Each structure stands twice: as structure tokens, then as C-alpha cells.
Amino acid sequence: MSRSARPLRLADMSANKELVNTYLDGFRTNDHAKILSCLADDIRWTVFGHFFLTGKDAYDAAIDGPDFVGPPRLDVVRMVEEGDTVMAELSGWAPQKDGDPVRMSMAEVFVIRDGKIAERRAWVIPLAENDFR
Template identity: 40%
Template sequence: MIVTACRENLNDISRNKKTVLDYMDGFNAGDHQKILSCLTDDVVWEMPGVYYHSGKVAFDKEIENDAFEGKPTIKVIRMVEELDIVIAEGTVQGKRKGGGAFNAFFCDVFHMNNGKIKKLSSYLMFSRP
């Protein structure tokens, strides 16, 4: 569920921010097609020091990471936009395979191109149980 503050004025929201919200909604729904529709064909997704994926096929494989099960619950707390960069902060909760929940905070930097995500740099910090 997306924090309603981010959805309050959809008429006033930029195309780039709307794409980021649609992308997050796709993750919450487990909707691969919705997620992939927000991306350029040559998209790059990196978590510095953890992984680097290039292209929609690689991106799609990471959507449902083998280390986790079910759909995550992502809440966007704040978004900031400057030119073709959107930064989203929020929380994510999910379940690890074999049991155990996780709670994390994220800061995602979206590089946009014509209203689509061209590059995503994800920074994640897990909170203590």
C-alpha cells in the first residue's frame, strides 16, 4: 500500500513520479507486467556492492528474488524530483524463505527517460527485529 500523501494530488503529480508510484504499486501487487511497463528496455538496476542487473529480463528475474517469498509491502514516505531524477524513501516488509520476516528502509534513486525508469540505484538498510 502506498502512503496516501504521495497519491493525494494525482492531477498535480509529474509523469516521472506517477511512473515511480505505478512501479511500487506493481511490486505490492506482484504484477510483473505493471513493473516492466515502467522500465526502458535497457534498464539498469543496481544495489551497490550487492548486485547489478542490466535489461528487462535480468530485472524481471530479480523481482521475485529466491531468498524471499510472497509479495513485499512497500510504503513510500517521500518523493523528491529534480529534472529526470526521482528519489523515493520508504519502508519495505517481507518474508524470507524458510521463515522470518524482514523490515527495511530504502532510498531508491530513479533515473528517468521519457517517463520510464532507465536506471535504479537501490539503497537498503535492514532494521533490527
């Protein structure tokens, strides 16, 4: 297997990618303290088509969302980094109140400042039929 095809190991990750992975682990376990520890106090969170908020208190209140019934499954498809920005392509699903999980594809941009996520920009696409629709 070539180096480029080898899965990324934790030892191969930059500090910014490790930060994003720690943040995602917080979401996977619904660990608010872990999530918030990764954020700048003036965090800006945009989920395009849904909401924009700023500040840790607003972020904390929005972590679970209105239909939260359990943490999501989030799988990193790929992660790329340029300067202070990490882009993650994710796939996953989240449990819903009606019992049927919603599957989704996500693109997330994390802007990092002084070792904390200062901005998160997300595009979340629900998938009902297959891996692309």
C-alpha cells in the same frame, strides 16, 4: 494543515512520480508485467552491496529474488523530483522463507528517460532492532 504538510494526492503528482508509484505498485502486487511496463529496454538496476544488472530480461528474472515468498510491503516516506530524477525514501518489510519478515529502510533513485525508468539505484538497509537499527 499547511500545504507542505498535506499528503500528496495523485492529482498533485508529476508524470515521473506517477510512473514511480505505478512501478512500486507492481512490486507490492508482484505484477511483473506492470513493473516491466515502467522500464526502458536497457534498464540498469544497481542494489549497492548486492548486485548490478542491465536489460529487461535480467530485471524480470531478479524481481522475485532468491528467497522470494511473497510481495513486499513498501511505504513511501517521501518522494522528491529534480529534472528527470525521482528520489524515494521507503520503509517496508518482505516475507522470508523462515516466516519472519525482514524490515528495511530504502533509498531509491529513479532516472527517467522518455517516460520510462532507465536506471534504478537502490540502498537497502535491513532493520532488526527498531526504525533506525
